Amino acid sequence: xxxxxxxxxxxxxxxxxxxxxxxxxxxxxxxxxxxxxxxxxxxxxxxxxxxxxxxxxxxxxxxxxxxxxxxxxxxxxxxxxxxxxxxxxxxxxxxxxxxxxxxxxxxxxxxxxxxxxxxxxxxxxxxxxxxxxxxxxxxxxxxxxxxxxxxxxxxxxxxxxxxxxxxxxxxxxxxxxxxxxxxxxxxxxxxxxxxxxxxxxxxxxxxxxxxxxxxxxxxxxxxxxxxxxxxxxxxxxxxxxxxxxxxxxxxxxxxxxxxxxxxxxxxxxxxxxxxxxxxxxxxxxxxxxxxxxxxxxxxxxx
Amino acid sequence: xxxxxxxxxxxxxxxxxxxxxxxxxxxxxxxxxxxxxxxxxxxxxxxxxxxxxxxxxxxxxxxxxxxxxxxxxxxxxxxxxxxxxxxxxxxxxxxxxxxxxxxxxxxxxxxxxxxxxxxxxxxxxxxxxxxxxxxxxxxxxxxxxxxxxxxxxxxxxxxxxxxxxxxxxxxxxxxxxxxxxxxxxxxxxxxxxxxxxxxxxxxxxxxxxxxxxxxxxxxxxxxxxxxxxxxxxxxxxxxxxxxxxxxxxxxxxxxxxxxx
Ligand SMILES: Cc1cc2nc3c(=O)[nH]c(=O)nc-3n(C[C@H](O)[C@H](O)[C@H](O)COP(=O)(O)OP(=O)(O)OC[C@H]3O[C@@H](n4cnc5c(N)ncnc54)[C@H](O)[C@@H]3O)c2cc1C
Ligand SMILES: Cc1cc2nc3c(=O)[nH]c(=O)nc-3n(C[C@H](O)[C@H](O)[C@H](O)COP(=O)(O)O)c2cc1C
Ligand code: FES
Numbered sequence: 001x002x003x004x005x006x007x008x009x010x011x012x013x014x015x016x017x018x019x020x021x022x023x024x025x026x027x028x029x030x031x032x033x034x035x036x037x038x039x040x041x042x043x044x045x046x047x048x049x050x051x052x053x054x055x056x057x058x059x060x061x062x063x064x065x066x067x068x069x070x071x072x073x074x075x076x077x078x079x080x081x082x083x084x085x086x087x088x089x090x091x092x093x094x095x096x097x098x099x100x101x102x103x104x105x106x107x108x109x110x111x112x113x114x115x116x117x118x119x120x121x122x123x124x125x126x127x128x129x130x131x132x133x134x135x136x137x138x139x140x141x142x143x144x145x146x147x148x149x150x151x152x153x154x155x156x157x158x159x160x161x162x163x164x165x166x167x168x169x170x171x172x173x174x175x176x177x178x179x180x181x182x183x184x185x186x187x188x189x190x191x192x193x194x195x196x197x198x199x200x201x202x203x204x205x206x207x208x209x210x211x212x213x214x215x216x217x218x219x220x221x222x223x224x225x226x227x228x229x230x231x232x233x234x235x236x237x238x239x240x241x242x243x244x245x246x247x248x249x250x251x252x253x254x255x256x257x258x259x260x261x262x263x264x265x266x267x268x269x270x271x272x273x274x275x276x277x278x279x280x281x282x283x284x285x286x287x288x289x290x291x292x293x294x295x296x297x298x299x300x301x302x
Numbered sequence: 303x304x305x306x307x308x309x310x311x312x313x314x315x316x317x318x319x320x321x322x323x324x325x326x327x328x329x330x331x332x333x334x335x336x337x338x339x340x341x342x343x344x345x346x347x348x349x350x351x352x353x354x355x356x357x358x359x360x361x362x363x364x365x366x367x368x369x370x371x372x373x374x375x376x377x378x379x380x381x382x383x384x385x386x387x388x389x390x391x392x393x394x395x396x397x398x399x400x401x402x403x404x405x406x407x408x409x410x411x412x413x414x415x416x417x418x419x420x421x422x423x424x425x426x427x428x429x430x431x432x433x434x435x436x437x438x439x440x441x442x443x444x445x446x447x448x449x450x451x452x453x454x455x456x457x458x459x460x461x462x463x464x465x466x467x468x469x470x471x472x473x474x475x476x477x478x479x480x481x482x483x484x485x486x487x488x489x490x491x492x493x494x495x496x497x498x499x500x501x502x503x504x505x506x507x508x509x510x511x512x513x514x515x516x517x518x519x520x521x522x523x524x525x526x527x528x529x530x531x532x533x534x535x536x537x538x539x540x541x542x543x544x545x546x547x548x549x550x551x552x553x554x555x556x557x558x559x560x561x562x
Contacts (some may be wrong), residue, residue, distance in 0.1 A: 022526075022527075023526050023528075024525075024526065024527075024528040024538075025528065026528045026529075026531075027528055027531045027536070029531075029534070029535065029536035030528055030531060030536055030538070032536065033536045045528070054521075056354050057349075057354040057355045057356070057521050058347075058349060058354075058355045059521050059522060059527065060521075060522045060524070060526075060527070062310035062311055062394075067310075069522075069526075069527075071521075071522075071527055074527075074529070197312055197351070197392065199312075199314045199390070199392070200312070200314075200349075200351040200390075200392055201351075202351045202352070204312070204349075206354070262526070263526070265525065265526055266522070266524045266525060266526040269525065269541065
C-alpha cells in the first residue's frame with residue numbers, strides 16, 4: 001500500500017479515483033485510456049441483457065452547476081463484455097462492470113458472465129432515474145433489492161457493489177443490501193430532474209426527464225456518504241459532483257474509501273484525474289496525514 | 303482542454319437567409335450574437351425543438367453571423383431544409399478541435415460534398431491572414447458544387463472536380479490533389495471517409511502535413527457519452543477531434559484503407 005492507495009473490500013486501487021459508470025464506458029480502449037490518465041479503477045456503462053440504442057438527442061442539457069442526461073442506458077448488450085474487458089484491462093486498473101437489469105435472474109446472468117470474462121467487481125445499478133423497469137424503480141423496494149443482491153452475491157466470487165440513488169427508502173435499501181452480502185455501496189446516482197429552455201418553451205431532453213449530476217448534487221451525495229458511514233461503515237465509493245480535489249477529500253472525510261468521477265470529465269476532460277490526485281497529495285502533506293487511509297471517515301472521529 | 307461555460311447553454315438564433323445550392327443542399331445564414339466564435343473545423347450542435355439535435359461544422363462565422371451548410375439526410379435535416387427566414391434555431395458550442403491555421407505556410411484546402419463547409423470557412427480565415435492557399439472541391443456533378451466561386455471571389459486559386467466531368471476537372475478530387483500537391487506544406491481535408499483515407503496516403507507519400515475532419519455519430523458533443531468513438535483508436539471525434547492531425551490518427555492505430 002502506498003499513501004494514495006485504498007481498498008474496497010478485496011480490491012486494492014493504486015489511488016481512490018474511480019471513473020463513474022456511464023462515462024465513456026461503452027468502449028474498452030476508452031476505459032484503458034482513462035486508467036492511463038490516472039483513474040485507480042474504471043467502471044463500464046451499465047450493461048443490459050439486450051443491446052440498447054438509447055434515447056434520441058438531445059440527451060444532455062447543461063444547467064447551473066451541473067448537467068442532466070438521458071442517455072437511456074445505451075449499451076451494446078452484455079455479450080460485448082469480453083471485448084470491452086480485454087481492452088479495458090490493458091489500462092492496468094481494476095475494471096468494475098456495471099449492470100442494469102430488471103430481475104434477479106438477469107442480474108445473475110450478466111454478473112456471472114462478467115466474472116468469467118475478467119471483471120474485477122460488479123456494480124448493480126439500482127438507481128438509474130430515467131429508464132422504466134430499471135434502476136430506481138427497483139432500488140426503492142428494499143425487499144426486492146435484498147433478493148437481487150442475495151442472488152448475485154451468492155453466485156459470484158468477485159466483490160459486488162450496489163449503486164444507490166435518492167429515494168425515501170435509501171437507508172433501508174443500503175442495510176438490506178449489506179445483509180444480503182453486498183461488499184460496497186456506491187452513492188449516489190443522478191437525481192431525476194428536468195430542464196426547460198425558456199425560448200424553445202420545451203423540455204430540452206427528448207426524454208423530457210433526465211438525471212442531474214455535477215456540482216449541484218455534491219452536497220446531497222456528501223450527506224448520503226456521511227449517513228451510510230455513520231450507520232453501517234461499509235466500504236463506500238462516493239460519487240456526485242466531484243470537480244476538484246476538495247470535493248474528493250470531502251467525500252473521504254465523510255467516510256468514502258474511493259471517489260467516483262463522472263461529469264467533471266465533460267467539463268475538464270480525462271486529465272482532471274491527475275489534477276485531483278495532486279491536490280489530494282498536497283492536502284495530505286499540508287495537514288500532516290501519511291495516507292488516504294488515515295482520513296477515511298475522519299469527521300466521525302472525536 | 304476545458305470547455306467554457308458559455309459553450310454549454312443553447313443560444314437562440316434567427317434564420318436571416320436561406321440559400322439553395324443544389325439538390326438536397328442548402329445553407330442557413332443565422333443571426334446569433336451570443337455564440338462564442340468558432341474556429342474553422344470546430345462544430346456546433348443545432349437543435350430544432352421537437353426534433354433531434356445534430357452536429358454541424360459552420361461554413362462561416364464572424365460578427366454574430368453564422369452560416370451552416372446542410373445536406374438533407376434524414377428527419378432532422380429534412381425539417382431544417384423546410385425552414386424559412388425568421389424562424390428560430392438553437393445552437394450550443396463550439397466544440398472540438400479546429401484546423402491549425404496558425405502557421406505561415408501554403409495550404410491546400412480539400413472539401414468533398416458538404417465537407418466543403420469547414421474548408422471554405424478555413425479559406426476565409428487564411429485569406430484574412432494573407433496566407434497562400436488553394437481551394438479544391440470534389441462533387442459528383444456540377445449542380446452539387448458549393449464554394450469554388452466564393453473561393454475565387456476571395457482571390458484564391460480554386461478548382462471544382464466533378465466525377466462526371468460536367469464542370470472543371472473530371473475525376474476524383476484525390477486524383478486532382480495527387481497531381482497538384484507539390485509546392486504545398488499543409489493539406490486540410492473534410493469529406494467522405496474514403497476520400498480522407500486517400501488524402502492521408504497521398505500526404506504521407508509526399509511528406510506533406512495533413513489535417514482531416516472525421517465524422518461519427520455525435521450525441522453529447524462534450525466527451526462523456528462515448529458515442530463518437532473512432533473504433534480501435536480510443537479517440538473521441540467530439541473531443542479529440544473532429545479535426546485530427548493524420549499523424550496522431552495513425553499513431554493511435556487508425557487504419558487507412560479500410561473503407562466503411
Ligand atoms: C463533426 C461533424 C460535423 C458535421 N458537419 C456537417 C455539415 O456541416 N453539414 C452537413 O450537412 N452535415 C454535417 N454533419 C453530418 C450531420 O450531422 C448528419 O448528416 C445529420 O446528423 C443527419 O441527421 P438526420 O436526422 O437528418 O438524419 P438521420 O436519419 O438521423 O441519419 C442519417 C445518417 O446521418 C448520420 N447521423 C445522424 N445523426 C447524427 C449525429 N448526431 N451525428 C453524426 N451523424 C449523424 C448517421 O450516419 C445516419 O445514418 C456533420 C457531422 C459531424 C460528426
Ligand atoms: C452521461 C452520463 C451517463 C451515466 N450513465 C450511468 C449508467 O449507465 N449507470 C450508472 O450507474 N450511472 C450512470 N451515470 C451516473 C454517474 O455514474 C454518477 O453516479 C453521477 O453522474 C454523479 O456523479 P458526477 O456528478 O461526478 O457525474 C451517468 C451519468 C452521466 C452524466
Ligand atoms: S458525442 Fe458523446 S462522447 Fe462524443
